Amino acid sequence: xxxxxxxxxxxxxxxxxxxxxxxxxxxxxxxxxxxxxxxxxxxxxxxxxxxxxxxxxxxxxxxxxxxxxxxxxxxxxxxxxxxxxxxxxxxxxxxxxxxxxxxxxxxxxxxxxxxxxxxxxxxxxxxxxxxxxxxxxxxxxxxxxxxxxxxxxxxxxxxxxxxxxxxxxxxxxxxxxxxxxxxxxxxxxxxxxxxxxxxxxxxxxxxxxxxxxxxxxxxxxxxxxxxxxxxxxxxxxxxxxxxxxxxxxxxxxxxxxxxxxxxxxxxxxxxxxxxxxxxxxxxxxxxxxxxxxxxxxxxxxxxxxxxxxxxxxxxxxxxxxxxxxxxxxxxxxxxxxxxxxxxxxxxxxxxxxxxxxxxxxxxxxxxxxxxxxxxxxxxxxxxxxxxxxxxxxx
Ligand code: 3HC
Numbered sequence: 001x002x003x004x005x006x007x008x009x010x011x012x013x014x015x016x017x018x019x020x021x022x023x024x025x026x027x028x029x030x031x032x033x034x035x036x037x038x039x040x041x042x043x044x045x046x047x048x049x050x051x052x053x054x055x056x057x058x059x060x061x062x063x064x065x066x067x068x069x070x071x072x073x074x075x076x077x078x079x080x081x082x083x084x085x086x087x088x089x090x091x092x093x094x095x096x097x098x099x100x101x102x103x104x105x106x107x108x109x110x111x112x113x114x115x116x117x118x119x120x121x122x123x124x125x126x127x128x129x130x131x132x133x134x135x136x137x138x139x140x141x142x143x144x145x146x147x148x149x150x151x152x153x154x155x156x157x158x159x160x161x162x163x164x165x166x167x168x169x170x171x172x173x174x175x176x177x178x179x180x181x182x183x184x185x186x187x188x189x190x191x192x193x194x195x196x197x198x199x200x201x202x203x204x205x206x207x208x209x210x211x212x213x214x215x216x217x218x219x220x221x222x223x224x225x226x227x228x229x230x231x232x233x234x235x236x237x238x239x240x241x242x243x244x245x246x247x248x249x250x251x252x253x254x255x256x257x258x259x260x261x262x263x264x265x266x267x268x269x270x271x272x273x274x275x276x277x278x279x280x281x282x283x284x285x286x287x288x289x290x291x292x293x294x295x296x297x298x299x300x301x302x303x304x305x306x307x308x309x310x311x312x313x314x315x316x317x318x319x320x321x322x323x324x325x326x327x328x329x330x331x332x333x334x335x336x337x338x339x340x341x342x343x344x345x346x347x348x349x350x351x352x353x354x355x356x357x358x359x360x361x362x363x364x365x366x367x368x369x370x371x372x373x374x375x376x377x378x379x380x381x382x383x384x385x386x387x388x389x390x391x392x393x394x
Contacts, residue, residue, distance in 0.1 A: 011042025015089035017145040023070035098129035105130035115139035134160035150331035185250035199305035200228035208289040225333040229278035233271035310338035321382035347375035
């Protein structure tokens, strides 16, 4: 059944933009907040995005007005008693989100899907709080939520298949590309993206390289849309520090975010949302280094780190090989998925690169034994189409 009425809890940067995406696709959406000033801030963001779309000729004025009219801002929890699909997008604090899920379990109709946009908290713990874990699922958007096509649909051990089916269908209903992901810390895309981001930042620190030279080299030579410092400014340095901390606790030092990130957070430099992070609002980079970049080495380190994490996700059964690649393209704008990158290089060459990086940069690049064996056996990363049986064969 198509979703007739949706709700978004929290009108922050992500929540407001998610509500707009839903409304633009013809679905009425309740936007719930706890105080009028938060609601007003979210609505200002929505109006600014709509105005920009109209100015750029992406929407007609009447379409923008119709989308805006489908957003129902409220402070009242009673507005949640008739919704079919709720997306929680409140700040990333476990206790706060658990309280929201307790309320959602109490207020929403029994059939309603209770989804969370969390980027790194355990979905199954929110599910427990709701009292109906079968209805709970991760529904993770990517920044900017109205532009990036991906939604990670994060499935816990207790999520019902009917909930998964509704979430996949609703993502498509609002113009997104859903990828089904098995729950693990960091899910799929942030694991791969942050592995590459941290590696780019580490390179900058070691080489005392200019920030903008690092970003430029990755844009030009790896053809990713943003280098690590631009990306951190877009996502928010506080979020990077938080996700990095969760990933490091779960998987170890390969996710160790350089201390400069937390130092800047402590200074209130959070990125675009606070008027500057690694870059000033006029685009000037912070003077954290001035050395030139050896582009090939930087690109190899970042892509190898991303591929290694993608390979681990594949081995852990987090998503299918095709969906891993698709997710990095639709969620982070990578020109190629990490597995396709490795296939194009050839697995034996990738293994040799990882071994060289393990010896020269750090043991975090050590290729897993299963990858080394796979490369030696000539076994591909994804199942190949089976040979058509020969006529007359058994
Ligand atoms: N908010 C909303 N819309 C924005 C935006 C923003 N911050 N920045 C750009 N846009 C829109 C523009 O209005 C434009 O829309 P239009 O095509 O309708 O006119 C469109 O995006 C393209 O913008 P530009 O032409 O100005 O710029 P680019 O071509 O450089 O594209 C980008 C901008 C789409 C952001 C591109 O740089 C990109 O893909 N970057 C990678 C982003 C990424 O990796 N996101 C994932 C981060 S991880 C995450 O979010 C997970 C979370 O858990 C932390």
